[in-house]
Amino acid sequence: MSTLLELRGVEARYGPIKALHGVSLTVADGEIVALLGANGAGKTTTLRAVSGTVRHSGQIVFEGKQIARGKPDAVARAGIAHVPEGRGLFTQLTVWENLRMGAYVRGERRTLRLEAPRVFKYFPWLERRRDQQAGTLSGGEQQMLALARALVGRPRLLMLDEPSLGLAPTVVQELFRIVKELNADDGLTVLVVEQNANVALDAAARAYVLEVGQVAIEGDSAELRRHEGVRKSYLGY
Amino acid sequence: MTLPLAFTWTEFAQQVTSGLAAGAIYASLALALVLIYQTTNVVNFAQGEMATFTTYIAWTLMHHGVGYWPAFVLTLLIAFGAGVTVERVLIRPVEHRPEIVIVILTIGLFIAINGLVGWIFGPEVKAFESPFPNRSVVVGGVSISIQDIGTFGVCLGTVVALWLFFRLTTLGLAMRAVAFNPGASRLMGVRVGWMLALGWGFAAVLGAIAGMMAAPTVFLDPDMMLVVLVYAFAAAVLGGIDSPVGAVVGGLLIGVVINLLGAYVDFVGQELRLPTALAILLIVLVIRPSGLFGRVVVRKV
Amino acid sequence: MRRGITPAFRGLLLAATVLLIALLPRFTSEFRLGQFTYVGIYFVALLGLNILTGYSGQITLGHAAFMAIGGYTAALLILGQSGFELLGHQASGVLPQHGMRAIFTIPIAGLITGVIGCLFGIPALRLAGVSLALATLAVSVSLPALAKRFEHLTGGGGGLSLPLPHAPFGWDVSSPHWLYYEAWVCAGILFVVAWLLVRGRVGRAWRAIRDGEVAAVSSGVSPAVYKTLAFGISAAYAGVAGALFAIQVSYINPDTFPVTLSLLLLASVVIGGLSSLSGVIVGALVLEFLPIYAQSPPILHFHFAKQAGPVVFGITLMLIVLLIPGGAASLLGRIIRR
Numbered sequence: 001m002s003t004l005l006e007l008r009g010v011e012a013r014y015g016p017i018k019a020l021h022g023v024s025l026t027v028a029d030g031e032i033v034a035l036l037g038a039n040g041a042g043k044t045t046t047l048r049a050v051s052g053t054v055r056h057s058g059q060i061v062f063e064g065k066q067i068a069r070g071k072p073d074a075v076a077r078a079g080i081a082h083v084p085e086g087r088g089l090f091t092q093l094t095v096w097e098n099l100r101m102g103a104y105v106r107g108e109r110r111t112l113r114l115e116a117p118r119v120f121k122y123f124p125w126l127e128r129r130r131d132q133q134a135g136t137l138s139g140g141e142q143q144m145l146a147l148a149r150a151l152v153g154r155p156r157l158l159m160l161d162e163p164s165l166g167l168a169p170t171v172v173q174e175l176f177r178i179v180k181e182l183n184a185d186d187g188l189t190v191l192v193v194e195q196n197a198n199v200a201l202d203a204a205a206r207a208y209v210l211e212v213g214q215v216a217i218e219g220d221s222a223e224l225r226r227h228e229g230v231r232k233s234y235l236g237y
Numbered sequence: 238m239t240l241p242l243a244f245t246w247t248e249f250a251q252q253v254t255s256g257l258a259a260g261a262i263y264a265s266l267a268l269a270l271v272l273i274y275q276t277t278n279v280v281n282f283a284q285g286e287m288a289t290f291t292t293y294i295a296w297t298l299m300h301h302g303v304g305y306w307p308a309f310v311l312t313l314l315i316a317f318g319a320g321v322t323v324e325r326v327l328i329r330p331v332e333h334r335p336e337i338v339i340v341i342l343t344i345g346l347f348i349a350i351n352g353l354v355g356w357i358f359g360p361e362v363k364a365f366e367s368p369f370p371n372r373s374v375v376v377g378g379v380s381i382s383i384q385d386i387g388t389f390g391v392c393l394g395t396v397v398a399l400w401l402f403f404r405l406t407t408l409g410l411a412m413r414a415v416a417f418n419p420g421a422s423r424l425m426g427v428r429v430g431w432m433l434a435l436g437w438g439f440a441a442v443l444g445a446i447a448g449m450m451a452a453p454t455v456f457l458d459p460d461m462m463l464v465v466l467v468y469a470f471a472a473a474v475l476g477g478i479d480s481p482v483g484a485v486v487g488g489l490l491i492g493v494v495i496n497l498l499g500a501y502v503d504f505v506g507q508e509l510r511l512p513t514a515l516a517i518l519l520i521v522l523v524i525r526p527s528g529l530f531g532r533v534v535v536r537k538v
Numbered sequence: 539m540r541r542g543i544t545p546a547f548r549g550l551l552l553a554a555t556v557l558l559i560a561l562l563p564r565f566t567s568e569f570r571l572g573q574f575t576y577v578g579i580y581f582v583a584l585l586g587l588n589i590l591t592g593y594s595g596q597i598t599l600g601h602a603a604f605m606a607i608g609g610y611t612a613a614l615l616i617l618g619q620s621g622f623e624l625l626g627h628q629a630s631g632v633l634p635q636h637g638m639r640a641i642f643t644i645p646i647a648g649l650i651t652g653v654i655g656c657l658f659g660i661p662a663l664r665l666a667g668v669s670l671a672l673a674t675l676a677v678s679v680s681l682p683a684l685a686k687r688f689e690h691l692t693g694g695g696g697g698l699s700l701p702l703p704h705a706p707f708g709w710d711v712s713s714p715h716w717l718y719y720e721a722w723v724c725a726g727i728l729f730v731v732a733w734l735l736v737r738g739r740v741g742r743a744w745r746a747i748r749d750g751e752v753a754a755v756s757s758g759v760s761p762a763v764y765k766t767l768a769f770g771i772s773a774a775y776a777g778v779a780g781a782l783f784a785i786q787v788s789y790i791n792p793d794t795f796p797v798t799l800s801l802l803l804l805a806s807v808v809i810g811g812l813s814s815l816s817g818v819i820v821g822a823l824v825l826e827f828l829p830i831y832a833q834s835p836p837i838l839h840f841h842f843a844k845q846a847g848p849v850v851f852g853i854t855l856m857l858i859v860l861l862i863p864g865g866a867a868s869l870l871g872r873i874i875r876r
Contacts, residue, residue: 051424053420053423053424072424073423073427076423076424076425076426081424088418088420088421089421090413090414090417090418090421091417091418092417093410093413093414093417097410097413097414101410101411101414101422101425101427102425104407104411104426104427105426108407108410109407153425280671282599327856327860330860331859331860334863337595337812338859338863340597341804341859342855342859342860344599344801344804344805345805345853345856345859346852346856347801347852348798348801348802348805348848349848349849349851349852349853349856350852351798351848352847352850352851352852355848356849463797464679467675467676467679470672470675471672474669474672506687508683508686508687509683509684509687511676511680511683512676512680512683512684515673515676515680518676519665519673519676522664522665523661523664526664526669
């Protein structure tokens with residue numbers, strides 16, 4: 001498998017506070033990688049550095065090219081879809097208009113015609129409720145819509161930030177089932193940040209554990225499940 | 238309260254229709270203010286002066302033998318370019334500074350354009366051609382001037398066209414998305430800066446239309462849009478400064494109400510229309526600060 | 539705040555400025571003196587505006603309207619019923635029978651305008667940001683119409699001509715000199731008042747409100763009281779300035795204080811520096827002299843049209859906002875510190 005995304009010694013700061021102290025990781029084409037860690041370990045900041053919503057130093061290489069610094073729109077056009085914390089939906093727009101925005105990166109109309117049917121296969125209920133205002137959906141539905149919106153743009157890399165946050169366990173199961181299906185069907189590459197290590201390790205082939213802005217542990221999911229520190233700190237057994 | 242006119246329903250209907258025509262002009266400029274408020278979060282005090290300037294451009298074109306409608310279209314294009322340029326050159330560098338800074342910048346622009354218009358074109362009042370014949374049509378006993386119908390049609394036509402643009406086109410959707418959530422729009426690959434500039438461009442176009450429609454009746458002078466701006470401002474605030482629908486409804490409402498007050502309430506007459514309208518508006522605002530259609534923002538204390 | 543400038547140095551600077559103002563009439567023509575009288579009048583108006591906008595953080599586009607109220611108050615008191623009727627109007631009963639000496643009308647104009655300002659400040663409490671700007675702009679735009687409509691109070695569009703001002707009490711001072719000292723003594727007193735207000739408890743409360751109403755409330759400051767107070771004081775300053783203006787010109791009409799003056803005043807405060815009392819003097823100088831020098835720049839030997847003034851003014855304002863966030867005051871501070 002070829003490397004799709006590579007971070008080498010990435011640092012980032014919010015004003016005077018340093019959030020990342022040199023993070024290095026790779027994501028290969030077609031794999032699901034999980035990013036685990038406690039609150040404030042720098043998981044979200046890592047995704048934000050990649051998508052350009054926070055400035056970084058160090059190297060981030062995507063498909064062999066340096067990524068544009070601090071230019072989220074350019075990063076999105078390069079094929080990285082970032083579903084941020086809080087989902088970033090347009091709550092005043094309808095479900096369909098949100099999907100249209102998802103297709104914006106590749107030219108709305110043509111992309112939507114090609115991709116919408118494919119996405120509706122995974123989320124059949126979205127089609128029935130396409131004219132509903134996004135803000136009136138339930139939390140789980142909003143998370144699904146955010147995922148669907150990202151998929152419509154046919155990204156090379158999907159980055160999910162805490163998709164399980166605030167959702168019922170059954171909804172979380174459903175969400176990760178769809179992510180796995182997408183990965184199996186289309187070879188979608190996913191980098192997912194999770195506090196819920198159990199569910200993330202189920203879906204991911206490999207994982208990184210961040211501690212205070214650095215990668216502390218990395219390895220196969222199965223390997224990490226056996227790792228004593230990971231078990232104690234993140235899996236709870 | 239004395240009635241200066243013997244009250245008849247036909248007279249009343251005539252006052253309403255001419256109020257609607259004036260209201261459509263206020264609505265256009267109010268919509269321009271709202272467009273900018275939604276994206277940049279400030280009121281552009283120079284909106285009226287930008288409109289005045291473009292109306293003078295239309296006048297100059299016509300003065301040099303260009304026909305009315307070609308001059309009209311050309312003016313809209315120039316206005317669009319000017320609006321985009323103002324955003325890129327003046328507003329962009331202060332985008333992240335406090336609101337008061339941007340407001341003061343637009344006031345600086347107001348002063349500069351107002352002076353520039355007087356400098357280039359002179360302070361004397363000029364006549365401005367109307368594209369519509371100076372006749373009336375009688376509909377059901379009510380005589381309506383074609384001038385009023387035309388003004389209403391052009392302004393509301395523009396508003397509808399703009400509405401369709403925002404609903405149906407990709408660009409329109411992206412502009413709305415930016416207004417609601419610029420951060421998420423950026424993640425969708427939208428060049429947010431350019432969407433803001435486009436917003437200023439469209440606002441300038443709306444202003445130019447308001448200016449060219451107002452000019453035949455108020456005549457051309459450097460301060461011609463000042464009163465229109467205050468009415469438009471009032472309309473936008475009345476409707477809710479973040480609501481395009483509110484701006485249009487507010488504009489029409491203000492046009493009709495002040496026309497009726499001026500015609501039927503002796504005390505108000507011609508001179509006190511503006512103060513009366515504003516007094517009413519302030520009362521509305523004190524009762525409902527977010528306007529008729531605005532989102533109610535709960536202040537946390 | 540201003541590191542590097544010791545209180546002693548500031549005191550020296552202040553003393554030098556006072557001396558300069560006091561001695562200026564010895565060195566300058568009566569024409570120039572007239573211009574510096576306007577600087578003094580603008581200084582008073584800008585002090586008030588800076589209290590409202592700079593310290594309590596409320597934008598107003600209606601400052602000229604409050605100047606107009608002060609100006610009309612002074613004019614009507616100077617004329618009295620008898621003088622008013624001489625101009626061919628039916629006088630209203632609220633006026634005193636005979637006219638007053640001009641100098642006594644100044645504090646009265648300030649008080650009355652201040653009270654009106656407070657009354658206006660109460661509904662303005664409900665209006666924040668945009669709505670407040672609209673309300674004040676509306677007052678400014680409406681005032682000429684109101685003045686024309688209520689002719690029996692204001693003399694209508696024709697305006698009111700006042701007797702030429704003289705020094706009172708038989709003092710042997712020429713009229714331009716008298717007006718100059720009158721304006722600058724008012725300016726001096728009001729500067730001290732503003733300084734005391736701003737550095738004291740009231741000033742702290744204003745700044746707390748400006749920098750975050752929530753925090754101010756939780757620290758026990760009532761925004762309603764202090765915002766209304768700011769409105770009232772700012773209006774009182776405008777009233778005094780308007781009275782001085784009417785006396786200086788010895789004429790007033792509905793267009794003496796146009797909307798554009800409100801805008802130029804706000805612009806001058808920003809050019810001088812928001813929440814800087816010493817910047818106000820720069821703002822006042824700019825307001826008086828920039829339009830004059832813009833027409834015929836002293837170095838370029840080139841004459842622009844009269845309308846160039848506002849253009850240069852607007853562009854200067856925009857450049858200052860874009861390039862020097864703190865206004866002239868911060869620039870001076872930076873230079874002195876070096």
